[in-house]
Amino acid sequence: MKHITFILISVVLFSCQGSVQKDTSNDSSSSLPPIGGVKDKHGCLVSAGYTWSKIKEECIRPWEGTITMNVTDTSTNFETAAFVLMDSLKQKAELFINEEEESILLDSIAPHLYANNNYKLIEENHCWSLIHQEEVLYEEKK
Template sequence: MKYLALILVSFTLFSCQGSDQKGTLKDSSSSLPPIGGAKDEHGCLLAAGYTWSKIKQECIRPWEGTITMNVTDTSTNFETAAFVLMDSVKQQAELFIKEEDESVLLDSIAPRLYANKQYKLVEENHCWSLIHQKEVLYEEKK
């Protein structure tokens, strides 16, 4: 009988602690930052290198599945790469470059040429170059 009473008392104590802990966790979780770090306005996890792609309409890592281009003037730049993503029908190219706060869309002007008012992306000899005001900023190396 003593063992039965001890089991009932123990069960009561532990079940009360469990419900208190759940309530505490719920209350404190609203004041904690989200797991994994800060997210941008699209929900992309910045600390993991994700950014919003206008072409794909989802969070991507720009260095995965894109064209990588190297900066041409390394003397003044700490970031040495730019990334280009093309849509599936090759009507637009999306640039991920340090010179802009968000990605930049370029429209297809001709085969192997994408442009907007500021940038021009050209493919010559199977390598891409990004030009801004007649200056080559980035080049693809093969």
Template structure:
């Protein structure tokens, strides 16, 4: 009985060894990665994830953020942009489709975040995104 068990164990181990040899361990394989393409931070693009500088993790911009709608649909094919505030409300992160990565704005006054190009202003409990004195997006409540 002892010999039968030993033979079975050696047979099973030899089978596993041959299976592992058939699996390519070359990272330059032509097969796409499981789950789709990832960005430089490891965020799964096909699932809608992008890197958040504020949270320092992959997020879906439309989840847990402020959604603002485009004000002029005749000049812009995108209908929304998203804003994420940090927990202490010192930074606002913009997720705008036309930009390659998110944009950070600093708190400069109560209800106002800004950088050189954008202003995020809260008036009457609704946010507006301004670029070159033009309101691009507005929050609808």
């Protein structure tokens, strides 16, 4: 009987120690980078393909819900696509291209034409083209 009582008391004592929670507030693992990679200055998870959209003012994946245009000269460019996002009022277009570090905003100049000092985005025959210094860099294929 003494052995059974001793075993029961031991089980109770040791099981209580298992429920003690460790204080992790001072744990050095909290200084590790977030799972999935580093975030950019806007908090977008770059390794998951997110980038900041100036039009939407949130992190987006440029290839989702945008116009996709293919590069016209594959001999000088490893990127194969550019992406265009337009605001709901079609007053601005946002370009996501490899040639620039962050997206570029273009203003609506006329129906089917957006431009800034460096780029021109034009729609002809229901397909968009991106022009830089009179050279077509990207074209939409339908």
